[in-house]
Amino acid sequence: MRRRSCLPALLPATAGLVFSQQAPRQILEIHTPSPVTSAVFAKTGSQMVTLCKDAKVRVWSLPESKLLRTIDPSSGHRVNALSDDGRWMLTGDRAGNMALYDITTGQARWQTRLPRYPGPARFSHDGKLLALAAQGDPVQVFEAGTMRKLYELESPIGGTNSIAFSRDDSRIATVDGDTLIRIYDAHTGRRLAMNNDSLVEPFTIDFTTDGRYAIAAGGDKVVLFLDAATGKVIRRMDRTAEPASYLELSPDGKALVTSYMKVDNLLLPAPTVVWDVASEHRLAEWLPPTRPVGMSWVRDGRLLAATAAPDALHIWRLH
């Protein structure tokens, strides 16, 4: 992969929306009985799960904004992961109590207790595997149908910040507290590659659509493209003013979204940028009115984000 242009560092935050090639715009407003604290979009784009301040999980159809179901997990649970098809939802609380819900029935199908509160969790794209970790502990990989534990990944100091499956679910990548990026065989849990180029811990990772490269970013304020077979960095995007807390490649692999964090105050909203992967041109830049409570590409190629107001959830199309 070859970088084709140089871009200036991320501009200082600008008030309001900044439109470039595509204008991010609000496409839905959903009135909610309780303020939403997190929203997770199913990759189908037809369903969204919200966690509200009243501790209830609400399942919505999109774009109808119809409330399909209300699930009442034990108090204090948060939504940790949603399968791509929107059927399975993993929740957990600060005591480490975890529950796997079948969204179609609203029933918990599996429960367990981790040694401490949950860290990252991710379903494989086909929904057959579930990778999850207690904060600071190694990632455990389960067969999602039976919740039989298959294996445990390595145990980095500080645990794992984020997990990604390759699109064909053959590989798992993690960005870890010890600043390393690790890539594993998803069938066996064996480590295939590792990268230690980062000085500050990376926070977020994804794979290119063909699985040949992993893309990671974090405290070093640079997006890295790594060869998934060797772990070697083969491309670096220009350094930005703030670190990316989240990145995800579009379904067609042509666009990359990076959401930034304000290091001096994580509570403040920070820009989200959509990049053209080949040229590194900015396709869109969005400064949300408040910190987004959810963001994801969906299969039809739209990039959706959610921001919360006290009585409503606003859904944005960023690309």
Added chain:
Amino acid sequence: MRRHPLTRRDLLLKGVALGSVTVGPALTVSDSLAAWQSEEAAARKPTAWNELGPFYKRKAPSNPNLRQPGDPGLPVSVSGRVFDTKGSALRAAKLEIWQADHQGHYDLDGYRYRATLTAGSSGEYAFTSVMPGHYPARVCQHIHYVVTAPGCKPLTTQLYFATDPVFEGDPARNYTRDPLIQSAGLVRPVTLTGDPKEVVAAVSFEIVLERL
């Protein structure tokens, strides 16, 4: 019949009686017991885990003076020793520490308020810094630690200050105001010393690692 678990003392005495524990000619059973009991007394509870936090940066310099001359903020000196749970001092344990400056800002680009220290021959360590400010996304002032030593389980933890206004003078009761603090033992007393115009805060923080 109710069964009482055997203490280590009982086990030793039974072992001697059964011949499965042999006491050398220079030692009496009471000597052995005394030695064992002394080791038991030295045994320490492992330091409570706390999450790594989002801004760990490796390769921090080994300079224990995190506070540079003229740095604003309350000067603070932190010292302690590193042990294992048997009470043995862990010479050459590695401590990586980092914190926000007095205004709650972390330095990601450089190594301000970051250091890698090596414990001395008695497991001792010390550094000088400034009292960290309140980071907006966190409740309490804190200093991050990663501590490693051969043969021991690595520890990530955080040091908190009993003087933090969040605790309203009663950290034992109020430490859970920061949901990340799951042990009151991580909130350490602060001793203020020095001239009223140049007050220095001193904190002692002992680290105990679990053996692998």
